Amino acid sequence: MGALSFFKESIYAEECASRSGYLQYLDARIKVLIIFLMVLCVMLSKDIYAIFSLYLFCLLLSVSSKINILFFLKRTWVFIPLFSLFIALPAIFSIITPGEEIFGFGAAGFRLSITRQGLMSAGIFLIRVLTSVSFVILLTLTTRNTELLQALRIFKVPQLFVMTTGMCYRYIYLFVEIIENTYLAIKSRVGILLPHKKGRYIVAWNIGSLWQRSYYLNHAVYTAMLSRGYTGEPKALHEFKASVLDWLSLLAVLILITLVLYLGDTGI
Amino acid sequence: MHIPDGYLGPTTCGVFYAVMLPIWVIASKIVKKTLKARQVPLLAIAAAFSFVIMMLNVPIPGGSTGHAVGAVLAAILLGPWAACIAVTVALVVQALLFGDGGITAIGANCFNMAFVEVFVGYYLYRIFSYGSGVSSNRRVIAAGIAGYAALNIAALSTAVMFGIQPLLHKTANGQALYCPYGLNVAIPAMLGEHLLVFGWVEAVVTALVIKYLQKQAPELLEEGGR
Structure with a gap:
């Protein structure tokens, strides 16, 4: 997609x-x-x-x-x-x-x-x-989507899991954007249809680079969570x-x- | 390999929810114990990473494309228990928010991809890369072998789930109620495509990502494998 x-x-x-x-x-x-x-x-x-x-x-x-x-x-x-x-x-x-x-x-x-x-x-x-x-x-x-994930609490899904799923959902958008920008940058430089072998290398480098960025992003996210009052226990703000x-x-x-x-x- | 709703009967769905429940509980306990507080967002980030890998189309000979599952890669980078949770979260997001992969089959899908593939891949990688240095070529080969074998074993597990449906759920006049193909059709069909195409996609992607990280960020390979 x-x-x-x-x-x-x-x-x-x-x-x-x-x-x-x-x-x-x-x-x-x-x-x-x-x-x-x-x-x-x-x-x-x-x-x-x-x-x-x-x-x-x-x-x-x-x-x-x-x-x-x-x-x-x-x-x-x-x-x-x-x-x-x-x-x-x-x-x-x-x-x-x-x-x-x-x-x-x-x-x-x-x-x-x-x-x-x-x-x-x-x-x-x-x-x-x-x-x-x-x-x-x-x-x-x-x-x-945010309400849908919070609603999982009725099935006694632990709040930590709900929070992780919600955060995951938001990061998907960020990662899709990063990948799209990377591909656009490659396309603008290469300008031709790449052979499949080279294509596989590019996909793998993209995944590797994405993991590298993701791992370093972790620290920044945790600092942001702390600044917004995270104490180690996730809390749900939305009440149904x-x-x-x-x-x-x-x-x-x-x-x-x-x-x-x-x-x-x-x-x- | 994502099983949608309607392919598996209630018995199979129920059994695999029951099998996965203690695995999720153990995984949560182990991850809570080993993951430092500052690494909490890492699980969400890893789950999103796992989701995005499944979206990336890998070019294959003949002009077509396939996609990797990335479960073995997640296991190598995060360790098996954290990878189990990350892949589970990715599968839940896919099923619930994007309608891809069934709600009733989440237990079965997680068993195949977040348990079988993750653990088989992780331990094969550990066995084949045993004693090798972070920048060793053996690690790249081990990652490829682990990716290929784990995906095919997970595909076999999926095929068995499909294949037992006509045995478990059939009307008196021989009409199948769920997946209509027995083991004699489901296993060759699933294994054929995975042994010939998707297994290689998984192997190549897993190996090349490890090779990339060896050059660009070897410290990440040291952190996850523990």
């Missing part, structure tokens, strides 16, 4: 998170819990129609959260589900999934057929991946407050999950 598209996507995600949609209105902790429960439900469900109904629910949530549906479909289909589609394709054939033949063809004594079990295996695999990815991306598009709508949403999702799992298992 190019640095420019990386920054563009991040800025757009932050812009989506600041809109006044349904999911943006929810308390980040409840929202994280709801999305995690939905992903868990998608994982546990054994029925393709049940998972498909969860996918439709996800699309409904994205619309109610003022996310452009075309953007959302593009963002969720590329790259993982599209990749999974190619992975799933061979599974529809009898050589991978034997079973009841739907369509077959043969040549020179070799017969290849598409089986009902194969189609269902590939279908349920694809829709499960797509739905899970869609829910997670919906979470990232409707929650500010759940409203009635948050609890009602959680209740509604719990009912939906119970129904989906029950109806899916009983084959209704």
Whole structure:
């Protein structure tokens, strides 16, 4: 991913998170819990129609959260589900999934057929991946990153880990910028497409140089932390407050999950 | 090698969360004991470093590109326990904030990349570079071997996770519920691409970075390996 598209996507995600949609209105902790429960439900469900109904629910949530549906479909289909589609394709054939033949063809004594079990295996695999990815991306598009990381505290994730993750997130931007500037400097001096061997050396030198800079940056960061009152124990400044709508949403999702799992298992 | 949501069933996801939990606890305790207070930001910086390495495309013969995981490099530079935490944080950020790699599969992904790859790579590096000086060529070769072998062992572990899904989760009429390929397909497919392409990318990047640091900042190689 190019640095420019990386920054563009991040800025757009932050812009989506600041809109006044349904999911943006929810308390980040409840929202994280709801999305995690939905992903868990998608994982546990054994029925393709049940998972498909969860996918439709996800699309409904994205619309109610003022996310452009075309953007959302593009963002969720590329790259993982599209990749999974190619992975799933061979599974529809009898050589991978034997079973009841739907369509077959043969040549020179070799017969290849598409089986009902194969189609269902590939279908349920694809829709499960797509739905899970869609829910997670919906979470990232409707929650500010800082709030999302702080919300992890409800899962009893130690504050030190949350702080490290938050700091890591900020450094990623700095490092991407450093790498981008270095490449730009190399390009402006070289001016031609480099042979792959030289290209590998440049990537490795970039990584080595980045580590060198990162290591020396550590001291400056620690001094900055001390100057802002860090005493060795990380503290969270953001306090969450759940409203009635948050609890009602959680209740509604719990009912939906119970129904989906029950109806899916009983084959209704 | 990042396993997305939907590829693994609940049993596998649950087991690997359970396996990783004590590893994370031990890693936190060891790192807290060995890391000086002023080095606290180093973990975050190392995690961001690990994340960015995964973004860098390395040119490979034929005009294509691949990317390194950088877990072995992190292990050599930080030591295995700190690297375990750094790679875990990088994977969590990828999964949660960028939607790359599954939430339900974080335990499995961390087992492969933050545990298997980190520890196998670290100890192979220590064995092959045993007794060598900081600027020795043996360290460069050891880093390359460790990168190649550790990535392939981690890929094998990932392939086994994929391959056992049809055995664990199948309907009565033979329909797979998660990853549809058994061990006979998953292992050759995963190992083939890693043995032939990605393993070499990891080996070359790890070895060249060690070579660069030997020349430019040898003190960093002395600090991390302990």
